[in-house]
Amino acid sequence: MAIHPSSVIESGATVDPTAEIGPWCVVGPQARIGPNTRLVHSVTVAGRTTIGARNVFHPYCAVGGDPQDLKFRGEDSVTIIGDDNIFREGVTVNKGTWLGGNKTSIGNRNYIMAGAHVAHDTTIEDQCIMANAAMLAGHVRVESCAILSGMVAVHHFVTIGRYAFIGGVSRINQDCPPYMITQGFAGEVRGVNSVGLRRRGFKPEVINALRDAHRSIWRSGLPKPEALAEVEKRNGGIEEIRTLIAFLRASDHGRMGRARESLRTTPLAPEPEAEMLE
């Protein structure tokens, strides 16, 4: 087992014999580190954190630390990380809270770039990219193959759909639909992520159907339910279109454009009444 003598592996920790741990790392007593995973140096793995195979953690990453959340009561929550992920310098991943099912989870083959933050109770599926300093708030869900550009900030309980592309420095307060490009201070849908879809091998007819759906839903001026019904009638046979429609309906059922808001079981602060503002 390649563990540098200056690193601290606390008793109780499980480290696979093929894992490689560089200088000045700290691995807490409840951590499990899988085969061929590499901690370059100065990496901290805290809490009840399970890390799979072939992940790389670059210097100054801190994984499984306490949530940045006032509702956290010290619960024994977990962080689960799959296989083949890359965490660049200074990435922070926080463990879960009781409200989010006590779990933060990251799937397989994700690339999380320098200074990015993955908050408590967040789920990242597979093959996602988070560029530098991209920030997820708590309870966010990022579906497979989504790309978040640099400095993107994502609000609590937001869902980022699969194959979505979020432009740089965007402020994301609402769900970002799958297959689309969302960008800007108001987080607006700009068009179909056709470059990303082509690179991932989507067929031209699927991309064209998504373009048609984008025109109807965001450019035609039709009320959303009518536009969705129309798109469904035209191209409902295409799986990606059904995914898009189901996603948008779920977002509309949630509050404030966020399907996962329904998971917020604590009462929200009441909105100030109009009279009070006057």
Added chain:
Amino acid sequence: MNIHPTANVEAAAALADDVQVGPFCIVGAGVTLGPGCRLLARVSITGPVRAGRDNVFHPNVAIGGPPQDLQPPAPDGRIEIGDGNLFREAVTVHLPKMPGGVTRIGSRNRFHFLSHVGHDSTVGNGVVLATYAVLGGHSVVQDEAWIEGLGGTHQFVTVGRRSWTRSHIPITEDVPPFMWVDGNHFEVKGVNPRYQTEALERAYGTVWGSGLPRPEALARLEKDASPEVAELAAFLRRSAAGRFGRAGEASRGASR
């Protein structure tokens, strides 16, 4: 040489006599550090890196990591750093991915907390990258440009000399020299107040205030005798020749 006993300095690293290396630093075999360089604590400098004199590296700075790219790094890439640069906490500078490439940083630059110089980027002299300012791969930042916090350049962007980019701007196009950029989306707002001249004010009015078609406005600029205006005109021509308003896009073909 003043190396803390907990630091890990490879024997093959070339450090000037008065270099200071604080606790828990890593200095790799391919690293050359000039006189007066100071590594405060937990600094990581690995890979082929050559730094001149009087550079200061604050805690958690990581220089020489592989490029943040899905393609493998170039085997012969390196990082060149000039003199008198300040690297504040958690700054990252990455190796190039282009064969024989260089990620280059000039002199007297200030890199604030968590700012980032991406693979194959070039930073001139006297540049400021404020907190969270991030340069995407293949970016060029010319001398004395100032990029405020949470600003990020797209890959292949050129940020012009003595320009000023306000905070929270996605820098998706080249920033013209001597101008300032702000807005919800990328907008050239005027002449950088620190370098205002009458000729530049006139030039700004011609290009962004007159409604003239761009080629006509540039032709007018080229009649101006001021060297700054000539520099601006040449810069704008190069940007217009690239794709998406980015002169550097022309070199993209080589990377694919």
